[in-house]
Amino acid sequence: MRMLLAFFVAVLLLSDPFESAREKMVRTQIAARDVSDSATLRAMRTVQRHRFVPESWRDAAYDDRPLPIGYGQTISQPYIVAYMTELVKPQRGHRVLEIGTGSGYQAAVLAEIVDSVFTIEIITELAKPAADLLKSLGYGNAVVKNADGYYGWKEKGPFDAIVVTAAAEHIPPPLVEQLKDDGKMIIPVGTPFFVQTLTLVEKRGKDISTKSLIPVRFVPFTRGK
């Protein structure tokens, strides 16, 4: 009897009450909007988003929206995280740099796919808890540094991909430098609760081009044509 009780308690403790919510999130918010990369979808199904939002926001963790995490920062809408991940085409063996760790969610999603994630957070109060959380969840391949992301992480570069999760009014030249040939960098442009456009920077030799992307959720905004 005692064994049975212990078993049920263990099952309860180990089970993830948000698993179905997460599955629904992937199905209705991400796959439904044409994010099709299997590695990205698998990572989004695996990473426990609710662990990366403040306690008071747990119930809304899988809602289709960004949420506040303090210090004027947000955890991005699930779809935007998936879309940005898919755009840099992460693979096993890749080294990825992330600028703006926030609560660590995007780093965890990337860490599910690539070998090494190096993530930099400028706000000390966010960097330490994010590092602890990633470690406690077993993401040993995600390393957090509390520093100014402007300079990138030269010693760990060059990178196959750079994901800038915090909006920046210019693309720091050191980040372009630390991008591998054929590497991709993604940068969001938008206000805290309303990411509108993403800019993809691609480096091919000396040529650097940018592409302003519209999340597929927002079809081109035109009328009367």
Added chain:
Amino acid sequence: MVRLVIAVGLLSAALLAFQLVLMQLLSIVQWHHFAYMVISVALLGFGASGTFLALAREWIMKRAELALPLLMILCGTAMAIVVGVSQSSGVRFDSYLLFVEREQIGRLLLTYLAFFTPFFLGALAVGIVFVRNVDQIGKFYASNLLGSGLGGLSAVVLLWMFAPQELPAVVAFLPVLSGLLIVSAENRRGILPVGAAALALSAYFFYAPSQLQLSDYKSLKRTLNLPHAQIVHEQSSPYGLVQIVSSPALRYAPGLSLAYRGSLANRDVVFNNADWFGPVFAAQRHVTAHVLRYTTFALPYAMQERERVLVLQAKTGMFVAQAFEQHAREIVAVEAHSVAVSALKRELASSTDSLFFHSAISVHTVDPRTFLQSDTVRYDLIVLPTLDAFGGTSGVYALQEQYLLTKEAFREMWNKLTPTGAVCITSWMDYPVRNPLRALATLVETLADEGITQPRQHIAAVRSWGMVTFVMKRSPLSVQEVQNIRNFCSSMMFDPVLLPDINSLERNRFNIMQDTSFFSLVDGILSDRRKTIYSEYDFNLAPSTDDQPYFSQFLKWGSVPRIREFFGEHAFPFLELGSLIIAVTLVQIIIVAVLLILLPLFKKKMMGAGRWNVILLFGGLGLGYMFVEMVLIQRFVLFLGHPIYATAAVIGAMLVCSGLGSWVSSRLSPSLLTRIGLIVAFSILVYAVSITPILHYSITLPQWLKIVLTFLLIAPPAFVMGMPFPLGLRSLSQQREGVIPWAWGINGCMSVIAAPLAMLLAVEFGFSVVIVCAAACYALAFAVGRQPQFD
């Protein structure tokens, strides 16, 4: 009697000064659009006090000797503590989270309640005085208006003298003193200790004020999260709270070219009311690779050399530094924020390499439009400030008047150009695209007004990954200039958007846009189809005008369902936050006004046509007065050169002159109400057509003469506008004295609604419609007041 008149004046001064202080504080911790909330909450206090008097008149009148000083003292006490309450962790709201967290709605309501309290207590005291002294109402109403007028002016002085967080406690002394001034001998023993305690409390909050808690989403708060960020200089003023922040992580190079390989120096940044004001750039003529050469801002200099440059709304002088670095021989910077300019010249002199002391540069601390209208020099280049913040501002500035971006302003700029001169304006690329399209529409219509039918020959534009810069040239673009622009784009990895011979391939070469509708919209605006584009696009793109100077207001209410469908319920509010907040404020205020006015009316069973006469007469007066006041402030902004001085001058002159009118009215028969009403309605209409040309032709007068003229222009209508309310009250008192508190309440509540309503009317239809509505309000009021029948 004299003491009571003085006490009413002091209390009224405190109430208006406190209103202005709250506006300033909310602008710092949140955003400026809460100014309208403060006006509404203040007037709501007046409305609610009227209703309270209507319901508890007998009870309170029996205890008036005790209640009056006590209410004034409590009003002062509330002023001293409510800001602290509103900033406490359990009450403090964040406007950005209003549409995310339901809890924030409750917090906003608690803030309303906290701010409402001192106004309610103060207004109740004034109301009791009015009711008790209805035969002397002219004197007390005059004292009320004169006091308010002086309160407005004194608030401007106080903003220079004290830190914003100290001001509530400073203002709180006045109501306490007014209460102590009228304590009767028999109540002295009971009330004096209360007054002393209130004074001690005010003193405590003055020396230990509540710290202002900025929204997490204010630029300053986010910047202070950066490593080693610190405020190195701070200065309070009516222009706003200027703070200079230094951090090794602060760099600024908006839309920097990917061709730039150098390092970026860190810069100090100036904030005004915790909003980004501008980065500090140094004079760097010797540095060839000046970072701004790698931005689209450099387009006009890439086209040709510019000798004489005018930088309008120069802020911290980034474009001044650029013109200097580009070897302009004469640079004129115009920035109305004299405190910021002073900081650049003094505290930041080393950071700017004393740029503003260079002989090539002259600085004018005046409103840019005032400067344009009075200056006679012609320029090779006129540079305007960058539109919109990076990535959009969620429409928080939708309700800000931007007279520098109206069609009339561009026409004035056009007339200041040399034959080959140009106007330059840069915008962030937003999505859905709005700012760049409205900027282009304004340029195209300016050209059309000048009789130029081929705008493509006069406008060039280039685009980086995040910004687009437009240059409108007075003469057609030359072949050499076009070639220079192409070379500039090629070396900087920018793409041309507009050239006389543009081809579609070169538009999307380095910075590829997935949504190419931007180009078709640009072409559409340049064609004869632009009016169709304005009407069909889901956002308002038509150029703003002096009558509707809201460049950042793009929302079309008819498009709301479609926009919501596109961006979702959660995202939509952040697209046009400012417009939504003013609409929400109006709805809330109407609900509260109905609860406070109509419901008590039913309870008191005011029967027959008399009820509607009271509502229309006193409600019309409340709406009409506020409408006129708000429009006059806008009209005088351009004339006097700064919103702060225009607000102080108009409110001060209106209240003082109305106060005098009210005083004189005590000697007039209430039967004159109709005649005076017609004079008011007529003078408002005369104003609507004549004030703009009068101000335009007298703008070059010396400032002191302009202030005198302002007073002379405002005095006549304000004088007569002060008469109807006390005359109406006296007329009412002769028939039904018990209805006076209702009249007071109705007038107050309609004034409450008037503030956000005038704003919405101005945004949607323009100031001329607001002024016509004001005349209509007076006309309606006097149609029913022609033979006042309150029974």
